[in-house]
Amino acid sequence: MPTSAVPDLTALALLVAVARTGDLAAAARESGLSVQAATARIRAVEQQVGARVVERDRRGRRAGRLTSRGVLLVEWAGPLLSAADDLGVAVAALRPARDGGEPVVPVAVASAAEGLLPGWLAELNGHAGASRVVLVDTADPAGAVRDGSAAVGIVETAGPLPGLHAATVATDTLVLVVAPGHAWAGGPGVDAAELAGTRLVTRLPGSGSRPALAAALAAAAPDAPVAAPARELAADTAVRSAVRAGAGPAVLPQQVVAADLAAGHLVEVAVHGADLGREFRAVWQEGTSPQGTARDLLRIATGGRIR
Incomplete structure (x- = not known):
């Protein structure tokens, strides 16, 4: 979905403040905006939604109450705003x-x-x-x-x-995924040698799960020729998108593709004879x-x- 179809985070946070305070002026102050700027933000949201999200008083001015659509928008925006807060900490x-x-x-x-x-x-x-x-x-x-x-x-x-203490902090499993129309979808799976010889959509060299996959295939099929990647992309999100578009198979962390698998956008293919599990450890002196x-x-x- 184009980002132009999604209200900006400041506008969504403003609507949450309106819902909490019941007062547009107070919500504007809380958001660091003038009433005029806050009104402009709300107007932009209403243009995107195609309907009012904040009620008007008798004079047609925006009051401090959300419409039913405004309430739904605030509820739906909650996870996005929480994720944005977490992203801010990570950034x-x-x-x-x-x-x-x-x-x-x-x-x-x-x-x-x-x-x-x-x-x-x-x-x-x-x-x-x-x-x-x-x-x-x-x-x-x-x-x-x-x-x-x-x-x-x-x-x-x-x-x-x-020289280090170590403690396991996470484990995950890499999974082979294809688009629903791929020849492997619904099939019996592939072995390590066949996977090694397949041109995959991958991350850039040394990034993401690519080193772990290379190590697992080398251990499982040391004599198998390794095919060059079909495409090398910078992020898992880009890899997922390419696989969904039919660019080829990919091996990604299970948690990365879980939503796509559940929705049927991607199909998991069994890999026989290779250990695709990973373990992350924290280390200190x-x-x-x-x-x-x-x-x-x-x-x-x-x-x-x-x-």
């Missing part, structure tokens, strides 16, 4: 670190930052006294923790991690106990197991 973590000893969280692959950190950061934001978390770009998060440049890291590396924000983040990530 703050993208800003470069400043001097002052802020804790940092390096990530091994984009999938850890994409799928795990936003929820953790949103929960952390509600903790009193939490310092700002800064994400660090590094290909070696375990090394960054070992040399003391980071308090805690998130890794996807299997096997031992010398052996013999130490993270303090402050790093400790709180670990508690959130591990479900409270770090004490």
Whole structure:
């Protein structure tokens, strides 16, 4: 859907404030807008909806009550506004670190930052006294923790991690998906060698779940020739869209495609003979106990197991 069909976040937050205060002027002040600017925002929403969302008084001026359509819009906008708040917290973590000893969280692959950190950061934001978390770009998060440049890291590396404590924070499974009209849809599935030899829609080299898939296929079918990707895209959202449009199969995290599978937009294809499970671990220096924000983040990530 084009974004022009969706009211902007400020307008939606304004309508929520109208619903809560029952007064347009108060809602405008709360939203940091003049009454004139607030009225213009509401007018724009009503043009998009094609009907009034705020009631008028006898003189035709907007009152502080929502119409039935306005109520529905506010209810439907709730998850979007909550998600926007969480995104704001996550975006703050993208800003470069400043001097002052802020804790940092390096990530091994984009999938850890994409799928795990936003929820953790949103929960952390509600903790009193939490310092700002800064994400660090590094290909070696375990090394960054070992040399003391980071308090805690998130890794996807299997096997031992010398010099570090580690705790599992999440597991997921990669799934092979195709468009409903694909030849594999509804079939018996494919084996690891066939999948390795198939041109897939993938993320860019080294990003998302691509390294995990490459490792799993190399372990399951070490002698199988590996086909070049059909397309290489920057984000899972773009990969999903391409697969739905018929660009080819893709292997993505199960949680990423769950809604598409439930709606029938994508079809899961069984993969035989390959372990497509993944494990993410939080790591910190052996013999130490993270303090402050790093400790709180670990508690959130591990479900409270770090004490």
